[in-house]
Amino acid sequence: MAGTAARSDQDLCKVLDNGFVKLVDFLGGDGRAVESARVSFGSVSKGEAQDRKLIAYLLEHGHLSPFEHSVFQFHIKCPIFVARQWMRHRIASYNEISARYTEVHDEFYFPSEFRGQDRSNRQGSLPSAGLDQERMKAVYDRAIKAAYSAYKELLDAGAAREMARMVLPVAQYTQFYWSINARSLLNFINLRADSHAQWEIRRYAEAIQDVFSAKMPWTWEAWKGLNEKKAS
Secondary structure, eight states: OOOGGGOOGGGEEEETTTEEEEEEEEEOOHHHHHHHHHGGGTOOOOOHHHHHHHHHHHHHTTOOGGGGGOEEEEEEEEEHHHHHHHTTOOSSEEEEOOTTTSOOOSOBOOOSSOOEEOSSOTTOEEOOTTSOHHHHHHHHHHHHHHHHHHHHHHHHTTOOHHHHGGGOOTTBEEEEEEEEEHHHHHHHHHHHSSTTSOHHHHHHHHHHHHHHHHHSHHHHHHHHHHHHHHHO
């Protein structure tokens, strides 16, 4: 891959209140998928029109291995509860910051509003005008502050970082590097940008979707068209 030194904050997209998605590096592209597919026949690019048709054909018929030769590397900052959903996507490489080695900063996710439980979908939520938002935010704020205060008190009393961190909530922000091929990234976007995914991780998936569509526009256009065709 190319060196990361040339990357800048133009590759960074802010997500939620204190999170971000940053493209660190990228290898391949639409042309790499075409080359990887045509090598089977000892062939090369046949021009944009034919290459785009080939990409659409590969996606439509499930011939997805050529897309594994393009790789995205991201730097992610998100709440731990988002990261735990994220890391269910196992065909990727992860390296996460360790609270054993570093002291946790006072950085926690504070939602702009609370959602109510979806009664027809046990794992989902819905906007609810009937919730006492001010009360809920006050309860949440107290809990976060109390947890971080306890963490600091344990450290000051001599507790090891690996044990003091146990009092911290999953709203704590974490950071990790994530390397993933285009095939697996399309699967991530398909599942996590979906309306059934949790609202918070959807914001990250949408930011990553924007990166994908910019780096592999032919693939993205064909993928989007295929999904629209299936939905109609």
